[in-house]
Structure formats: C-alpha cells, structure tokens
Amino acid sequence: MKSEARDLPPLIGAGGRVKLPGSKSISNRVLLLAALAEGQAEITGLLDSDDTRVMLAALQALGIAVRREGETAHVQGGAGRFPAAQADLFMGNAGTAIRPLTAALALLGGDYALHGVPRMHERPIGDLVDALRQFGCEIRYTGQEGYPPLHIGASHFRLNGDVAVRGDVSSQFLTALLLALPLKASDHDIAIAVQGELISKPYIEITLNLLRRFGVQVRRTGWERFVIPAGSGLRSPGRIAVEGDASSASYFLAAGVLGQWHGKGAPVRVEGVGRDSIQGDVAFARVLEDLGAQVRWGDDFIETDGLQAGLTALRGGDIDCLAIPDAAMTLAMTALFADAPTTLTAIGSWRVKETDRIHAMATELTKLGAKVESGPDWLRVHPLPAVQWRSAAIATYDDHRMAMCFSLASFGHADIRILDPGCVAKTYPGYFDDFARIARPVPVIAIDGPTASGKGSIATAVAEALGFVCLDSGVLYRLTAWEALQQGVPLDDSDALTRLAADLPVTFAAGGIVLNGHVFDAAQLRTEAVGQAASTIAAIPSVREALFALQRSFRRAPGLVADGRDMGTVVFPDAPLKVFLTASAHSRAERRYKQLISQGIPAILADVFAELELRDARDTQRDVAALKPAPDAQLLDSTDLSLEQTVEAVLALWRQSV
Numbered sequence: 001m002k003s004e005a006r007d008l009p010p011l012i013g014a015g016g017r018v019k020l021p022g023s024k025s026i027s028n029r030v031l032l033l034a035a036l037a038e039g040q041a042e043i044t045g046l047l048d049s050d051d052t053r054v055m056l057a058a059l060q061a062l063g064i065a066v067r068r069e070g071e072t073a074h075v076q077g078g079a080g081r082f083p084a085a086q087a088d089l090f091m092g093n094a095g096t097a098i099r100p101l102t103a104a105l106a107l108l109g110g111d112y113a114l115h116g117v118p119r120m121h122e123r124p125i126g127d128l129v130d131a132l133r134q135f136g137c138e139i140r141y142t143g144q145e146g147y148p149p150l151h152i153g154a155s156h157f158r159l160n161g162d163v164a165v166r167g168d169v170s171s172q173f174l175t176a177l178l179l180a181l182p183l184k185a186s187d188h189d190i191a192i193a194v195q196g197e198l199i200s201k202p203y204i205e206i207t208l209n210l211l212r213r214f215g216v217q218v219r220r221t222g223w224e225r226f227v228i229p230a231g232s233g234l235r236s237p238g239r240i241a242v243e244g245d246a247s248s249a250s251y252f253l254a255a256g257v258l259g260q261w262h263g264k265g266a267p268v269r270v271e272g273v274g275r276d277s278i279q280g281d282v283a284f285a286r287v288l289e290d291l292g293a294q295v296r297w298g299d300d301f302i303e304t305d306g307l308q309a310g311l312t313a314l315r316g317g318d319i320d321c322l323a324i325p326d327a328a329m330t331l332a333m334t335a336l337f338a339d340a341p342t343t344l345t346a347i348g349s350w351r352v353k354e355t356d357r358i359h360a361m362a363t364e365l366t367k368l369g370a371k372v373e374s375g376p377d378w379l380r381v382h383p384l385p386a387v388q389w390r391s392a393a394i395a396t397y398d399d400h401r402m403a404m405c406f407s408l409a410s411f412g413h414a415d416i417r418i419l420d421p422g423c424v425a426k427t428y429p430g431y432f433d434d435f436a437r438i439a440r441p442v443p444v445i446a447i448d449g450p451t452a453s454g455k456g457s458i459a460t461a462v463a464e465a466l467g468f469v470c471l472d473s474g475v476l477y478r479l480t481a482w483e484a485l486q487q488g489v490p491l492d493d494s495d496a497l498t499r500l501a502a503d504l505p506v507t508f509a510a511g512g513i514v515l516n517g518h519v520f521d522a523a524q525l526r527t528e529a530v531g532q533a534a535s536t537i538a539a540i541p542s543v544r545e546a547l548f549a550l551q552r553s554f555r556r557a558p559g560l561v562a563d564g565r566d567m568g569t570v571v572f573p574d575a576p577l578k579v580f581l582t583a584s585a586h587s588r589a590e591r592r593y594k595q596l597i598s599q600g601i602p603a604i605l606a607d608v609f610a611e612l613e614l615r616d617a618r619d620t621q622r623d624v625a626a627l628k629p630a631p632d633a634q635l636l637d638s639t640d641l642s643l644e645q646t647v648e649a650v651l652a653l654w655r656q657s658v
C-alpha cells in the first residue's frame with residue numbers, strides 16, 4: 001500500500017547530529033551467520049527495517065530461535081543446519097536476504113519455496129543458481145527462468161574443482177556463496193573463481209570481515225579467486241555490534257555540505273560509522289572531500305561542514321562509482337549544486353536494483369528542471385541554476401534510496417513533494433523524522449487576523465526590516481474574485497472559480513502584480529465589492545486548494561512574511577513564528593475608512609463598519625480554513641498601538657523565537 005505524500009519545506013541550512021540506524025548489509029549478514037553458527041550470539045545495534053524483518057521472519061520459519069529486544073537480538077545458532085526441513089519463505093524485496101539464504105538452503109537441501117514482491121521477481125538470481133548447481137544443488141525456477149520465485153530441493157553436494165560465479169552483475173552472488181560455503185568446508189578446501197570484473201568490492205570486504213568474526217579465514221587471490229579452507233566452521237563470536245549504515249549516512253553528509261553554503265548551518269555529524277568502518281560506502285565522504293567538501297573523521301563519527309576555503313560550490317567531474325553503488329545515488333543529487341557537470345560511471349548495477357535506478361534518477365531529476373544524460377552504465381547531471389528549478393512531485397518507485405536522495409532537493413529553489421515516502425521503511429523507517437531534525441527550513445512569519453487589523457501593513461514593514469519576501473495571500477483571493485467579476489463568473493460556480501484560481505495568469509514582479517502580462521493597478525483590488533467577493537469565494541474548498549501551491553511557492557530564502565487568514569493554521573503550519581493580529585472592530589473600521597479616503601475611494605464609516613463585520617463573520621464561520629489563531633500563535637492586539645509599535649512588537653517576537 002502506498003503511503004501519503006510528504007511535502008518538504010525548502011531549506012536554508014542544516015545542522016546537528018544523527019545516530020544512524022544499523023547497517024542493512026551488516027545486519028542481514030550477521031543474522032544469517034549467527035543462525036548457521038555454533039553457539040549463541042548477541043547482536044547489538046541491529047537495524048529494524050523491512051529487509052531485516054524479512055530475514056528474521058525467514059530464520060524463525062526455519063526453526064532458529066531469535067529473541068529481539070529493541071536494537072538487540074539474541075540468536076541461538078543452528079550449528080550448521082536449519083531445524084525446519086520444509087518452509088515457504090517470503091523475501092519481500094530484500095536482495096541481502098534472498099541471495100545468501102538461497103545459497104545456504106540449497107547447500108543444506110530440503111523442501112523450500114522462496115518468493116517476494118513483484119519487483120523481486122524481476123531481479124536476476126540466475127548466476128547464483130548456476131553456481132550452486134555446480135555443487136549438485138537442486139534449484140528450480142517456479143516463475144521466470146533466471147529470477148525468483150524458486151524451489152529448493154535435495155542437496156547432492158559434490159566438489160568438482162573451482163566453482164565459477166559471475167561478479168559483474170551483483171556482488172551479492174559471491175557474498176551468498178562465501179557466507180554459505182563454510183557449511184560444506186569441513187573436509188575440503190572450496191574455491192570460487194569470479195568471472196568478469198567484480199563490482200562493489202567493498203561489500204565483499206564486509207563479507208570477509210564478518211566471516212573472520214565467525215571464525216572463517218577466507219584466502220583470496222586478488223578479486224578473482226576465493227578459497228574457504230578445509231576445516232572451516234562458523235562459530236559465534238558471542239557479542240557482535242552492527243555499525244551504523246554508511247549508505248544512509250550519505251544523505252546527512254551531503255546535507256552538511258549543501259546546508260552550510262546555502263544559508264544558516266552548523267556541521268552535520270553522523271554517529272555510528274567512522275574512520276575504521278568496514279563499510280565501503282564511507283568512501284562517499286572521501287568523494288565529497290575530493291569534490292570540495294569539508295569533512296572531519298572520528299572513530300565513531302563523520303562530520304561535514306560546508307565547503308573547503310576558497311570554494312563557492314562543489315566541483316563537478318567524472319566519478320567512478322564501482323565501489324560505492326548505493327551512496328553514488330546521493331552524488332546525483334549534490335551534482336545539481338556543483339559548478340560543472342558530474343558524470344557517474346560504472347553504475348550498471350543500478351539497472352537491477354529496487355528499480356532501474358538510472359532511469360528513475362534521470363526521470364525525476366528532469367522533473368526538477370535539470371539537464372540529465374544517461375547510458376547503459378552512466379549518468380551525467382548538469383548543475384541546475386536557481387531560476388531553472390521547478391517544483392515537483394517526486395515518484396519514488398518503491399525504492400527507499402530514491403525517496404531519501406530526493407529529500408536533498410529541498411536545498412534547491414522549489415517545493416518538493418515526495419510520493420510514497422513510506423518506502424524508506426526498507427532500510428530506514430525513521431528517515432524523514434531524522435532529516436527534519438537536522439534540516440533548517442526557510443523561516444516563515446505567519447501573520448493572520450481579521451480584516452483591517454493591519455496584517456498587510458505590518459507584514460510589509462517586518463519583511464522589509466528582515467530582508468524577507470512578503471506574501472499578501474488576500475491578494476490571491478482578491479485577484480481570483482476580480483477575474484470572476486470581470487468575466488461574469490457567478491460566485492457560486494465553484495468549478496469555474498476553481499479553474500480561474502488554478503490558472504491565475506499572475507506573476508509578482510518587483511514592480512508589482514503582473515496579470516495577463518500587464519502591470520496591474522492593485523488599487524482595483526481594494527474596493528469593498530472585490531473584498532466581499534473574495535471572502536465569498538474563499539469559502540469554497542477547491543478554490544483554496546487551487547491557491548495552495550502558489551502561496552507555498554513564496555517560501556524562499558532568506559525568509560517569508562505571509563499574511564492572511566490561514567497562514568499559520570493551514571498553509572505554513574510549521575512557521576516558527578505565528579502572530580494573530582487583532583484590533584477592536586471600531587478601530588479597524590476607522591483605520592479602513594481613513595485608508596479608503598486617503599486613497600480617494602469614497603466611503604461611509606457606518607457602511608465600512610457593517611461590511612467589516614459581515615466579512616469577519618464569513619471568514620470566521622466558514623467550514624474550511626476558518627479564521628482562528630493557530631494553537632501556537634502569539635496574540636497581538638494592536639487597538640492601542642501605533643503601526644510602528646506593532647511592527648516593533650512583531651520584530652521582538654521574532655527575535656525571541658530565533
């Protein structure tokens with residue numbers, strides 16, 4: 001089931017610390033090794049995500065006793081066998097679970113069915129199956145040849161020289177064999193010969209490192225031949241800690257660079273990986289450093305802090321990503337902010353990941369306005385100038401890394417909506433909450449209140465004092481009403497009014513409002529007829545919805561002051577300062593009366609008062625986005641304050657809030 005879309009506020013900076021969730025690659029390898037080993041294992045820092053749950057559920061279905069307490073799991077090893085000789089195993093879309101389990105089950109033999117989500121059935125496994133068949137394993141494709149689902153039958157284990165496995169499609173095939181073959185190496189050396197250039201070598205390093213922890217010393221000749229020595233057997237190390245996930249670290253490390261030079265930021269530190277990490281994706285931080293980022297390394301942390309002295313943007317260039325296929329996706333995002341095109345090479349494996357990531361990345365970057373080129377195993381991303389950014393709803397293709405990567409687009413100059421953000425549960429269920437904790441959104445001062453309370457005048461003065469952008473949201477309702485009156489659209493024709501609002505041909509230039517390509521005399525909007533019509537159509541939910549994105553598009557660095565009726569309650573609910581500005585009805589009527597007269601618009605005070613009360617009633621009593629203070633709004637009564645005093649009061653509240 002798809003999750004609800006998530007709108008990300010544009011960001012002006014980033015700063016803080018993130019404790020990384022456990023590494024997916026380490027978690028699933030350690031779980032399998034512990035399940036097959038002799039003895040009990042206590043695994044700390046274990047990742048809790050879809051992919052690790054899939055592995056845990058499979059191991060339990062295979063009869064392994066696992067007790068979980070938060071991030072710690074206690075596994076009673078099966079000492080080289082699974083108690084259940086028969087099982088039906090759902091593998092979701094977890095490549096790190098299905099591949100090594102297939103190898104272990106096939107070598108042990110039994111009656112096992114392995115299947116997953118539809119995408120899993122499109123991810124190749126034929127090279128692994130071919131390798132296992134050389135050992136006499138019985139494996140049958142129950143769907144499409146070369147892909148899951150699979151049925152595993154009896155094992156007629158035999159050794160016949162080196163076993164060949166391809167290394168150029170996925171390194172997980174080799175990992176699967178390395179993890180499972182100690183089960184059969186009691187009497188003989190078992191050798192694996194890798195065919196083709198091995199990709200993702202650092203992931204093989206993780207596998208070898210963890211095998212060592214479980215007592216198996218694999219010998220290797222370069223990256224072509226691996227030998228599991230006779231007499232090898234898996235023995236639990238007792239306690240084993242899982243490092244933080246280095247691929248997940250990449251988003252925060254990128255944020256620490258983009259956030260610092262785009263505005264307000266402090267360093268961003270990820271905790272759980274450091275200079276001695278066994279994960280290859282920590283090399284992402286070195287790549288960032290080469291591109292011009294300031295990076296600091298600790299034993300258990302990595303920190304980024306903007307750009308190196310003298311730089312104004314990250315450098316572009318060609319980057320060989322063979323060793324960092326997952327974290328390389330993050331480089332496609334930082335490339336938007338570089339000073340020259342960035343070409344990611346050796347990323348052919350992206351084609352067979354959770355989705356075709358080269359296609360997905362190119363498609364979604366293009367939506368933002370970026371120029372992107374791609375080939376079978378490469379992707380070139382051109383820098384995206386501020387004025388060319390387009391707001392976009394980003395599709396995530398049921399791929400956690402697509403969702404996490406595109407959170408970085410919120411450092412750009414557009415509004416970003418992430419579709420189906422829940423797909424991050426595969427490896428990082430709390431990602432968006434952690435990202436929000438280090439993100440510094442473009443600040444908004446929301447000023448709401450009744451008619452003629454002074455919102456517009458105060459908002460303009462506050463914006464000027466702070467150098468912020470100013471949005472008078474009432475103008476959008478007034479413009480829609482004005483167009484409706486011009487075109488003779490009845491004020492109860494909600495469909496026609498919604499179309500008018502959605503296609504409002506308006507831009508806001510330094511010289512004022514440009515409507516239908518012409519500078520518009522804003523005084524025409526200030527008549528009471530337009531005001532009443534505006535408040536009538538403002539009660540139509542679809543009209544409000546149609547104006548929503550336009551209002552949010554005003555939130556740009558360095559900040560926004562927005563005035564209206566629902567700025568703090570609906571449009572910018574995360575505004576760090578919300579002011580509800582009031583004044584007595586009498587003083588508001590008097591102010592409006594004086595304002596109209598000073599503008600040469602004839603008015604009668606009693607009429608102004610009556611119309612103001614009518615509009616107040618309509619605005620406060622409507623069903624949708626009714627005028628009311630947000631629960632966290634500061635109430636400010638300006639009845640006895642001058643304009644200047646009111647401005648100062650708002651500025652004082654702002655100073656207190658930052």
Ligand SMILES: Nc1ncnc2c1ncn2[C@@H]1O[C@H](COP(=O)(O)OP(=O)(O)OP(=O)(O)O)[C@@H](O)[C@H]1O
Nearest residue numbers: 451452453454455456457591595638641642643646
């Ligand atoms: N504190 C104040 N003291 C005296 N006059 C004020 C004060 N605040 C605003 N005014 C004046 O009141 C008039 C109405 O203010 P303004 O147009 O800013 O109100 P508003 O809340 O934006 O109204 P609307 O909702 O109708 O757009 C202006 O002439 C403005 O100068």
Ligand SMILES: Nc1ccn([C@@H]2O[C@H](COP(=O)(O)O)[C@@H](O)[C@H]2O)c(=O)n1
Nearest residue numbers: 473474475477534535538564565566619
């Ligand atoms: N956020 C807003 C702003 C305005 N309205 C409606 O538009 C009318 C005109 O607004 P002014 O601030 O220019 O007077 C107003 O009476 C509201 O009905 C709104 O609903 N939400």
